[in-house]
Amino acid sequence: MGTAFDTIIIGAGAAGLMCAIEAGKRGRSVCVLDHSKKIAEKIRISGGGRCNFTNIHTAPENFLSENRHFCKSALSNFTPQDFIDMVEAHDIAYHEKTLGQLFCDDSAQNIIDMLVKECRINHVDIQMQVSIEKINHAHDAYTLATSNGTYTSQSLVIASGGLSIPKIGASPFGYKVAEQFGHSIIPTRAGLVPFTFEGAIKDQCKTLTGLSLDATIKTDKTTFREGMLFTHRGLSGPSILQASSYWNEGKDIYVNMAPDTNALTFLKDRKAQTPKQDIVNIVSDLFPKRLAEHICENSEITGRIADLPNKKLESLAGHINQWTIKPSGTEGYRTAEVTLGGVNTNEVSSKTFESKKQDNLFFIGEVLDVTGHLGGFNFQWAWASGFTAGQYC
Ligand SMILES: Cc1cc2nc3c(=O)[nH]c(=O)nc-3n(C[C@H](O)[C@H](O)[C@H](O)COP(=O)(O)OP(=O)(O)OC[C@H]3O[C@@H](n4cnc5c(N)ncnc54)[C@H](O)[C@@H]3O)c2cc1C
Known part of the structure; x- marks a missing residue:
């Protein structure tokens, strides 16, 4: 059987459907x-079932890649507003949650339905449950041996x-096809992923499971400030997920649990103002009691603040403003x-997304x-790269 x-x-x-619509x-x-x-x-499981489908502040700085310039052309070809126009043309209700993140009011399924409808309008044939066994290229055509017979095409898009x-x-699959046609792969690793810990830190996180707070997370390379969540195996929440993409195994992370407060100044002021107050109650003015108790316990500090030498207050302040911990790994x-790394962008055209090693x-x-x-930045990348390749493939 041959299907051409x-x-x-x-x-x-996301990327494949957008590309199909445009082609x-x-x-x-x-x-x-x-x-x-x-x-x-x-798309269905994204954004907690509501799909954070774009971010109105999308800029090249929001992307990691060995080649920082690669994403620029596509991101300017197809902007968040272009996707918003599509969403609005399909009467999908949406809202901005925070920091420019746009979500469906109702369900991520709205976005899938929109893409499938656009595919139908543009006569795209979508075939599911087809396994691709082998790809060959000869005489300007790709031949795909699949579980559903043989397919041929002039252009082949890996999405x-x-x-x-x-x-x-x-x-x-995509990396294997890339290698088959002579491409190199930037080593891959899990990104936007919770951190795991061993030993005492793991036990602490476990005790505090479910507790969340506003925190700044610093790695060697960057700093993010958003929510942080204690889990039974470690730390999660937006600021941790963001930091994970910049973290390298074996490195420390630095957690500031009170980013708006200089903890040492705060503690010294309280020592002067309320000397008889118990330290846990004082720290509870910054955090939920459970966390305050925990922080004091960890710094081996108890009793009235008046009785605590400044050295102890310094160590407590350090725990609050710069808790230095080494993740044992990530949840993988x-x-x-997302997956960091992937097909080396130096070997792909940023204007057309065509391989520089293999025609079509x-x-x-x-x-x-990328x-x-x-x-919402990862979907914006999927839409923008899919849209752009769709003009050429
Ligand atoms: C839990 C979760 C929540 C997320 N939430 C958001 C969010 O709210 N906002 C955001 O911007 N990003 C989010 N992301 C990231 C976003 O989903 C991805 O970056 C985006 O889907 C990538 O699009 P893609 O088209 O490149 O790949 P995918 O969407 O992963 O599509 C790849 C397709 O290829 C198919 N495929 C894979 N291997 C083969 C093979 N061997 N043969 C045939 N088909 C194959 C897969 O079945 C899949 O349908 C989330 C990711 C996860 C996991």
Whole structure:
């Protein structure tokens, strides 16, 4: 059996569907193949089921890549406003939650339905549960041996995403295809992922499970300030997820649990003003009691503040403003929102997303070594790269 298309796109996720719509609009016959049962599962589970579909403050600075300039062209070709226009044309209600993050009011399914509808309008053929066994290129055509027979196309677009959440379809497929055609891969690792700890820190986190606070997390390279959450295995929450993308194994992180307060000044002032007050009650003015008790216990500090030498207050203040801890690792791809690294962008055109090594082969979305911060940036990258490649593939 032979099924011939102008363009075959592998991966019915955010980038693949956007690319299919655009190529379809150009009159190309387009087929999207995906091995999963359901279309765009990651969109469905994203943003807590409401899909943080873009960020109105999207800028190249919100992305990590070995080649920091690569994302610029696509991000300016297709902006957050372009996606908002699409969402509004489909009457999808949305709101800004915080920091420019836009979410559906109702459900992430709205976004999937919109993309599928646009695919239908543009005559895109979406075929699910098709496993691709082998890809060959000869005589200006790609031939795909699949579980559903043989497909051929002039252009081939790899939109198979990264490695996070294998149980909903993530696979290293895209990297293998890239290598087959001579591309190099920037080493991959889990990003936007909770930290895990061992020993005493793990025990502390476990005791405080469920407690969240505003915190600044610093790594060697950068600082983020958002919410932080204690979990039974370590730390999570937006500021931790952001920091995880910049963290390297074996390195410390620095947690400021009271970013608006100079803890030493605060403690010294209180020593002067309320000398008879118990230290736990004083620290409880900054944090929930449970955390205050914990911090004091850890710094081995008890009793009236008047009786505490300034050295002790310094150590307590250090724990509050610069808690220095070494994660033992991360929760890994099982829960990571993204994969850092991927297809080397120096070998792909930033204008068209075509491979510089192989004619009519394109890479878009998360499979590339471009990773956004938390907050709608990763979908904006998927839309922008998919849109751009759709003009050429
Ligand atoms: C829990 C979670 C929540 C997230 N929330 C947000 C959010 O709110 N906002 C945001 O911007 N980003 C979010 N992200 C990140 C975002 O989902 C991804 O960056 C984005 O989906 C990447 O799009 P993509 O099209 O490149 O890849 P994907 O969306 O991962 O699509 C890849 C497709 O390829 C298919 N595929 C994989 N391997 C094969 C193969 N071998 N053969 C055939 N098909 C294959 C997969 O089944 C999948 O359908 C979230 C991620 C996770 C895991």
